[in-house]
Amino acid sequence: MIADIWKQLRRRPMSLLGFSLIGFFFIVAVSAPLLAPPAPNARDAFIIPQDGYSPDPVRPSKKHIFGTTEQQYDLYYGMVWGTRTAFRVAITVVAIALIIGILVGGAAGFYGGWIDEVLMRFTDIILAFPDLVLAVVIVSTVFDFPGIGRWGVVAAQQLDVPGVLGSTLLAAFLFVLANLVSDMLYALVDPRIRIG
Numbered sequence: 001m002i003a004d005i006w007k008q009l010r011r012r013p014m015s016l017l018g019f020s021l022i023g024f025f026f027i028v029a030v031s032a033p034l035l036a037p038p039a040p041n042a043r044d045a046f047i048i049p050q051d052g053y054s055p056d057p058v059r060p061s062k063k064h065i066f067g068t069t070e071q072q073y074d075l076y077y078g079m080v081w082g083t084r085t086a087f088r089v090a091i092t093v094v095a096i097a098l099i100i101g102i103l104v105g106g107a108a109g110f111y112g113g114w115i116d117e118v119l120m121r122f123t124d125i126i127l128a129f130p131d132l133v134l135a136v137v138i139v140s141t142v143f144d145f146p147g148i149g150r151w152g153v154v155a156a157q158q159l160d161v162p163g164v165l166g167s168t169l170l171a172a173f174l175f176v177l178a179n180l181v182s183d184m185l186y187a188l189v190d191p192r193i194r195i196g
Contacts, residue, residue, distance in 0.1 A: 032081050
């Protein structure tokens, strides 16, 4: 069984790279107390030690391998202990997404019909968000195209949360509407597909 898994991974080098990175970060997270031991009098190991109050970052040195930030926080310590926080957040997000996906998919499959259609359009909207944010940034910065993209970027730069949500929701609605129209047109063109 392990030989079959290894054979499959060797055929897909990007999967092997992904598993290697996850394994590396897992080892760093588990061995954080050894790689970056907290100070003996530290209240919480997740609080990054501060070595002064200078507003200027310091270059890497023997004392601070990756250097320090403004206010002299140790970057190496923060990155090592940050892997534990990253794993905790990732596992929580995946568990929540898994539960929601099972519930929504189960309801859509069990009831079918219009409930299935409503739940799948809702899922399309949710899945469109990450791509839409990336598309908004690319269109507005690279091509300097005015409209929804420019509105979203200006709102994000000014930390205008309603503006960001509004532009993203409008772009998601247009994305889902375009998918719906293209599905309807495809159904009209292809005689094998029956509507209803």
